[in-house]
Amino acid sequence: MKLVGVSGALAGEKTSLAVHDVLIAAKRRDPSITTELIDLREYQVEFSVGQPIALYNDDTMNVVKKIMSADFLVFGTPIYQASISGALKNLLDLLPENAFKYKVTGIIATGWTNKHFLVPEYQLKPVLSYFKGLIPTGNVYIHNNSFNEESDEIINQEVSERIERLAEEMIYLQRGINNR
Known part of the structure; x- marks a missing residue:
């Protein structure tokens, strides 16, 4: 199985590191899983204008292909102004309607206030469901205080x-889908 993590932040390290931690945790659970991190900071994904994916630049097409080739995915987003990042929403706008059919789609979010812990639940979860993704119950919100200020690594054991x-949970659910 291939697990792809998508970091929807264009600035900072926290979201990317949190997504990477999920990939590492999955690999520890099952060393046969292949993982890949798509950090949107490293790509020039074009703004979605509703045209066929073949008409977008190479970076945009490559990111979409990597997402579509994944067996399951974890999406990371910082919470800005009580919303998911525009970069992540733009990327999702480029995908076909059944992009996540038979795929588990986990969520991990980072933010400055605990007041935003439901943003992924009310904004990202419905979008992933629209794409037919199966969303685990154990999605993770991480307050910025859970990171080391200097290294940005997670220092909160509970997180x-x-x-x-x-x-x-993602591995368990994806295996169940694959074995149906």
Whole structure:
């Protein structure tokens, strides 16, 4: 199985590192899983204007192909102005309607206030459901205080445990889909 993580942040390290931690946790659970991190900071994904994907630049086409080739995915987003990042929403706008059919789509989000912990639940979850993604129950919200200020690594043990549980649930659900 191939697990692809998407970091929807164009600035900072926290979201990318959190997504990467999910990939590492999944690999620890099942070393046969292949993982790939798509960090949107490293790509020039064009603004979605509703045209066929073949008419977009190479970066845009490559990111969409990587997402479509994944067996399951984890999406990371910072919370800006009580919403998911525009970069992630733009990327999702480029995908076909059944992009995540028979795929588990986990969510991990980072933010400055605990007041935003439901943003992924009310904004990202419906979009992933629209694409026919199966969303785990154990999605993770990480307050910025859970990161080391200098290294941006997660220092909150409870958050690390929730990441481990998310990876475990995603693998369990995807295996169930594959074995149906």
